[in-house]
Amino acid sequence: MLAVSLLDSIGDALHPARSAKDRRFVAIKVNRIYVDVGGGSEHTAIVAGAYVAGQPTWRRFGVAWRDVLRDAGARVFHATDFFQCRGEFAHITLNSPEHLELAKRFVGVARRHTAAGFAFGLHQRAYDELIAPELARVGTSHAHVTIEGYAILTCLMLGAQFGLPRDSGRTAAVILEDGPGMGATIELLNHIKALGEEWTTPYLSFTTMAKSQYPLQSADLLAYEGWKKITDVFEGAGRDTRKSLTALIEKLTVNVSYAGEDELTRFKPYLRRFLRNHPDYEKRPQM
Numbered sequence: 001m002l003a004v005s006l007l008d009s010i011g012d013a014l015h016p017a018r019s020a021k022d023r024r025f026v027a028i029k030v031n032r033i034y035v036d037v038g039g040g041s042e043h044t045a046i047v048a049g050a051y052v053a054g055q056p057t058w059r060r061f062g063v064a065w066r067d068v069l070r071d072a073g074a075r076v077f078h079a080t081d082f083f084q085c086r087g088e089f090a091h092i093t094l095n096s097p098e099h100l101e102l103a104k105r106f107v108g109v110a111r112r113h114t115a116a117g118f119a120f121g122l123h124q125r126a127y128d129e130l131i132a133p134e135l136a137r138v139g140t141s142h143a144h145v146t147i148e149g150y151a152i153l154t155c156l157m158l159g160a161q162f163g164l165p166r167d168s169g170r171t172a173a174v175i176l177e178d179g180p181g182m183g184a185t186i187e188l189l190n191h192i193k194a195l196g197e198e199w200t201t202p203y204l205s206f207t208t209m210a211k212s213q214y215p216l217q218s219a220d221l222l223a224y225e226g227w228k229k230i231t232d233v234f235e236g237a238g239r240d241t242r243k244s245l246t247a248l249i250e251k252l253t254v255n256v257s258y259a260g261e262d263e264l265t266r267f268k269p270y271l272r273r274f275l276r277n278h279p280d281y282e283k284r285p286q287m
Contacts, residue, residue, distance in 0.1 A: 032058060033172045033203075035155065036219035037148045038079070038227035039124070045231045045258070047121035048151035049223030050159060051114040051215065052172060058215055061113035065214045068105045077106065077217040079224030107247045110218045116253035117219075119226030120155040122147055123234050126261040134271050149185035152176065156189070158257065160199040171202050177216050178208035222248060230258045 033052040039045050053061065069077060074088035081087035083103075085094040092099050110117075127147050156174065174189070176182050186206045193200040209216060225245040232239045248254055259267070 032175060032215065033156075033159070034175050034213070034215040034219045035152055036177045036216055036223045037151060038220070038223035039121075039231075041124075043227075043231065044124060044234050045121045045227055046124055046127075046147050046151050047119055047223050047227040047230055047258075048148070048155040049117070049119040049219050049221075049226050050155055051110065051117040051218050051222060052159070053113070053115040053215075057113055057115060061109060061218065062214045064109045064113055065106075065217065068102065068109060071105075072102050076212055077220065078211070079220050082106070083224070103244055104247075106221060107244050110221055110248060111251050114218060117222050117248070117251075118155060118159050118255045119222050119230075119257070120151055120158060121226060121230035121256075121258035122151050122154075123258075123260045123264065126264045127259075130261075130264045130268050131271065134268065134275065137275060146181040146184070148181055149188060152185055153188065154259070156203065157199050158255075160202055171204050173204045174206045175213070175216065176206070176208045177211055177219070182208050222254070226256045229256060233258065234260055 032055065033050050035048060035050040038047045038049065065077075069075065072082075072089065073091060074082075076088060078087060082089050085092050085099065092102070124147060127150070131150075132147070176185065186208065189200070189203075189206045193203065193206075211217065211220070225242065225248060228242060229245055231237075245256075249256060
């Protein structure tokens, strides 16, 4: 019971907010949550982003998002491609009036036609050095999940804790973008839910869908914006918050948080203590 057994202890360690008022999740009734990941193995940060809404809201979202895609001359929104004007957006001039207007429209649809959103980032080097070696000792499916999977796990954990409290009766089906490592992530999520972990109560199911699903493209937008900001924080760049992210988080039901080296350093002793007290999770030597 790795994840939730540590939840009370690591909540503050993994969340940089220092008071409840800074944790801007809002309890809402939802029935689908779409999750995507920003960043890769060569990057400083890995960030999972998620948007939640009920089906009527997602239907309105789909109509509005499709209209912006049509006007952009694209079939699928990939945030990296859009903001760098490459791939399906290669015909658009970077930072041109057309490009800036389309950015405002994509952000506007995500603001208007979602109920809540949250993103969670991990410092990749710190995770690899501090946490991955501890998890490598685990003898269950936990050991086979990538850093992207753990970013998704924590994103959903925080969403359940602050956005879908158990006593609210609100539930959600979780949809992840299909891709490498997602099978192991879903195995982990189903494993934790089968153990009866309390934070998984509002999550009815976990599955993957293709990026052609419009709501996954909105999660990609939030993951990308969160990744840009969290990378700046980790690298000490001191850049102003991007206008697109500012517009997204002005909606108070959107939260962006992270675990850097300091937070992961605080988390490591809890993880070690848990593994020491639960020997069934230790890997057995091969005979």
